[in-house]
Amino acid sequence: MYKRQVESFQALLNQLGVHSDPWVLNIILPVGISFYTFQTMSYSLDIYRGKIEPTRNFLEYALFVAFFPQLIAGPIVHHREMMPQFARLGGRTRVHALLRANGVFLIALGLFKKVIVADTLGGIADPVFAEAQAASFFDAWTGTLAYTLQLYFDFSAYSEMAMGLALLFGIRLPLNFNSPYKASSIGDFWRRWHITLGRFLRDYLYIPLGGSRAGVPRTLFALAATMLLAGLWHGAGWTFVLWGALHGLYLGAYHLWRRLPWRLPGALAWGLTFLSVVWAWVLFRAESLADALHLWAAMAGAEGLVLPQTLREPLGFLDGGVQWAYSCLLYTSPSPRDGETHLVCRLLLEKGG
8 A cells, every 4th residue: 555655645746746755664654544533633633722630541542543444544532532431441451232232233234345345346336447448328327326336335335334334343333424425415415425634624624724614715725735735645646636626526516506696406416426437436546647638538439339248148239329319419510520411311300400
């Protein structure tokens, strides 16, 4: 992971015109460093701001930092919600049977979502993104939708297993996902997706930069900066940076839209939000910016409408009709791909008119 991040950062510098010799230190970084770095930062910042008193018990602090159930993949916990629980446990070793039962259930649910659902969806998405330059309209949409679901089931599964493991010790971790794909706005999506990351970014970056109370320009800047950091937190590559920038643009547009008197119908608002999130996931998953651009073009229909190979035999009789319909839709295109089909469509449309 460390080597990949360094190489991605070097590629980013090279594309910006800053050239350097490759350097990768042969070191082993602690597991989960990106998660507990945020946890210790929040602890230190709150002490600096005078919001809390530092703990005098080093073992409690070490337990807060290294509590293993959520160490690798979150949730990103706050000292205010963990320290009191550790203190209440004290020397007790018995945990209520209901907590243990709930913990086992969450672990089993998370394992099912990860192994059965997420990994199956990954088998659909991975080949599409591996061969992104060859993806057709149907391939691109199938792979992207599969990845959209895979990422949710995968990440939420880890969070639920962490919550379950913590319950076995009598510790309650915060909810990290709350049906994010049911969101009816991009703001609502970020209140449901990776909740603890969004909470950290809101409290320690967005609000200090001005939040929503320092005027529209300052708010738009705070949103853009916050989401750029969210992108960089996931990886030092152009695709992650642009993913964060795109979500910053989404949130900025949503902030401006809320100032207007109009509102979209519920179904339309949900559909627009879902498609916007799906569109951005292409950047998040693609191996390169070129792959992401090709997939976007394929999803927009620029590569034509061709039935996927697995459907050509049972639904082959539709393939020609799809191509003809698509060509007719692009009748006004100055450079049609199929001149004969284009000519027939023109005659049919002119005759019908």
